[in-house]
Amino acid sequence: MCCLCSSAGINRRAFMGISALAITGSAISIGAGAPASAEQEWDPSKPMIRTGKPLTVQPFLVYEIPQRRPQTSWRSWGGLQTEDHIEAEVNRITDELKRMREQADFGLEILPVIKIKTAEQAQRAQADRRGQVALIYAAGGWTNLIEACCSPEHFNLIFLRHRSGPVYLWYEIIHNRFLRTGDAEHDLDEYRHPAGMTVDDIVVDEYQDVLTKLRAMYGVHNFISSQVVALGGASGWCYPQAPQISKDKFKLNIHTVGYDDLSARLKSAGKDRARRSAAERWAEHYLSLPETTLHTDKSFVVNCFLLYAVFKDYLHDYQANIFTIMDCMGAVMPISETTACLTLSLLNDEGYPAFCESDFNAIPAGILLHYISGKPVFFNDPT
Incomplete structure (x- = not known):
């Protein structure tokens, strides 16, 4: 960030063990909603919050139970052939997803x-669908069943078993019977992108891969339609259309606040007396942190x-998690009698993305990266 105070440096993060712990989630408060009132005590020992709405996943087990027929081929290959097999698989999936959920930060x-054994079941499931992600366990059945579980309006993933349990039929045929099925519009070797899906939406055996993809989906789910407070307005360095594009393409809700309002609030x-006393107490606490040296008043x-x-x-008033400020030096300093650099850093350390310059050429990428990583995001202006 262009306004970052060099005197603060890395010292301002010394109190937070985020870097080593965030990967396991042990230093993150998950699933925080809208920001609490600022009357809440500033406390550097608190874990960094994870802002955003939860991502909801609907698992589907697609299968068929073969019926024996004389003198002909009567079943597809795969490890799930009976209703007892299916019940055991549902329990296996449930346990695996529970363990994966525990790893999510x-x-x-x-x-x-x-x-899902019939097209009617799939249609009913789509009509009553909850959540943002269809996680399809393609054990058996035919292409129409998988297609019925997918939706171009939602995220879709297909999980296949090879070595992690009873092998799935679709482990063998997912390419030539789903991704590349020849039809009136597509050649046999041409990807047809059903419901927008590609080979990158297929996972074999590895739940760590599933979790990585769900993390990205969580990021997109929360990035789209984000609430952003823009003090002084929204801008775009060298490209003034950037704020409007952010609204149109990413549905960002940009709430503009004027400097006159800031002046009145400050x-x-x-x-x-209570707020002034709290600010003095927080400043004293901040300056007492290890390796923190004051080089100003x-x-x-x-x-x-x-x-x-x-x-x-x-943030509380606009039910937002993201803050940005334009003209963060010349316009704000006469009003606040300080720079906003340390303040933005405090918000970032707490878990709220806070950007200087109000530059919506770069801010959308910063918001998305924040929601994917769950960590403070810093970027350099395009100049």
């Missing part, structure tokens, strides 16, 4: 497995925490 809801906060740090409280108010 983002909000993830797994619905009960739905068994004046009110400064006169509030302490009042500027106090004012940063007062600004932090007001920025948190904005």
Whole structure:
């Protein structure tokens, strides 16, 4: 970020063991909703929150039970041939998904497995569908059953077993009977992208791969239609159409707040004895953190925490998790009597993406990366 205070450096993160712990989720508070009021105590010992709505997954087990017929081929190959096999597989899937869910460091809801043996069952399941992701266990059945479980309006994944359990029929035929089925519009060797799916939407055996793809889907799910507070307005460096494109393409809801409103809020906060006292207490705590050295007047740090409280108010008022500020030096400094750099850093460390410059050429990518990684995101302006 172009306004990052060099005096703070890495020291401002010394109190957070995020880097080593975030990968396991042990340092992250998962599934946080809208920001709490800024009246809540600033506490650097609290784990970083994970903002965003949970991703909901609906598992489908697609299969068929063969019926013996004399003097002809009567069953496809695969390890699930009876209803008892199917019940055991449902239990296996349920246990596996439970273990995977426990490893997720983002909000993830797994619905009960739905068994699909007929097209009618698949159609009913789609009509009553919940969640954003169809996770299809393609054990058997034919192409129409898998297609009926997919939707171009949702995320779709297909899981296949090779060595992780009873082998699935579709482990052998997913390419030439689903991804590349020849028809009136497609040659046999031409990918037809059913419901937008490609080979990258197929997973064989590895739940770590499933979890990685769900993490990306969680990011997109929360990125689209994000609520963003833009103090001073939205801009686009060298490309002023960027904010409108962000609204049209990514459905970002950009809430513009004027500097006159900031001025009024800061004046009110400064006169509030409790808020001023809290800002002074937080500043004292911040400066007492290990390896933190003050190279400016302490009042500027106090004012940063007062600004932090007001920025948190904005997030709460607009039910937003993302904050950006335009003209973060010249316009804000006379109002706040400090820079916004430390304040934005505090929000980032807490788990709220906070960007200077209000540059919507870069901010959409920053929001998406934040939701995928669950960590603070920093970027450089295109200049």
